[in-house]
Amino acid sequence: MTAPANEPRIHAATTPLGLFVYTLVYGGMTVLAGVLAFKQVQLYPTDLAVEAGIFAFLLLVVISSTIAQLYGEKLANRIVWWGFLPLLLAALLMQLVLNLPASPEMAGGRAEDLAAFERVHATIWRVWAAGPAAYIVSLLLNVWIFSRLRGNDENTGTISLMIRGAIASALSQAIDSVIFITLAFYGQFPITNLLIGQILAKVVLSIVLVPFLITGGVAFAKWLDSRKA
Template sequence: MSTAPAPRDAASASGPLSRSLFIFSILYGGMTCIAGVLAFKQVALGPLAVEAGIFAFLMLVVISSTVAQTHGQATANRLVLFGFIPLAVSVILIALVLSLPPSDKMPAENLSAFETVLSQTPRIMLAGPIAYGVSLLLNVKIFAALRGAAGDSGVGVMIRGAIASALSQSVDTLIFITIAFYGEFPIGSLLAGQMLAKIALSAVLVPPLIILLVKLARRLDGPPATAR
């Protein structure tokens, strides 16, 4: 039994934006902005150590896959590309705020913490958007390409989501760590550890979340219109 009707390319259709795509777009934009902030904390998940930004990034994977499933690959690709807008605006605003003089009433330790979290090296600032664009577009492409092999059943969607997320997140890690840190220290162990953690999280978290959001999209949008 299919988890969703055939995808409708909402980006090319005339008329109002569907409820699900509107809500998913807002959530997607928020995740692009918060991922970099969360990444400053490393969390321990059993034997795995992973930067916390992966949770926001996996939500980007889940949302883009859900949109590809419910609204078509072209719409999902547009969502990924439009994600550069809030990402760019947030970077500009962060740079502006960092350049403004702090209030003399702000405690020095608070200012130091703020600058530590939001200040990034040029290599990291370059690595983030490149890894984001390549990996999310790759995720949509793989997820859509596997449709014929795995199908649209609940299990099929979960398999497609897990494979697409694991592969795209591995590419994301390779691009980001190489651009941001290559030459500064040996990156082999960091690459291996981050890839292992992201593949494990992709297998555990992504598939059920995609199913959940697909069902939510169906509830928000209602049944597809019957052709007459």
């Protein structure tokens, strides 16, 4: 059965598949980064610590750089700004769930689980508040540095891509660490070790891991875009 001639139709080929997939993953990582940030992980064998949201946040860096590389700086910035939407919805839904009464079965039979859930998520408000500030500054900075280092050359090679990715990620993530750790945890406990560990971890990972992730991300997006709908 064919659709009426005047019925609007959506063509799947309008949006490149790589862009579509990365946009979905990007939205998920914005939410997950805030949740993971509540736990601090030790950087063995040192006493330095890092908030676990770094792992999701580095993927945001990789995705935004990949989008800037393949689809342009303007579109990358747009996705960074719209990344606020899933973050905001997640925060609102968390507040809704915290304020809804627990079922009698959970309150009576799983009281410890309920208390743990509410204790963690009710005290995460500073993390949720600090996240957007650090998020928007660092990711817009990452896209800007990554694109400026590219210049007017549209046909940059793999080595150039890796170097630009490492520099942009290292600088933007160092700024992100200062903003996020200060706003989220200052006054709750001594933050010096966490701040040093966070900056160190992000800079090291930006140099060692991010260049390869961006290179792989670009190759994967190109492969997705080459597939026929």
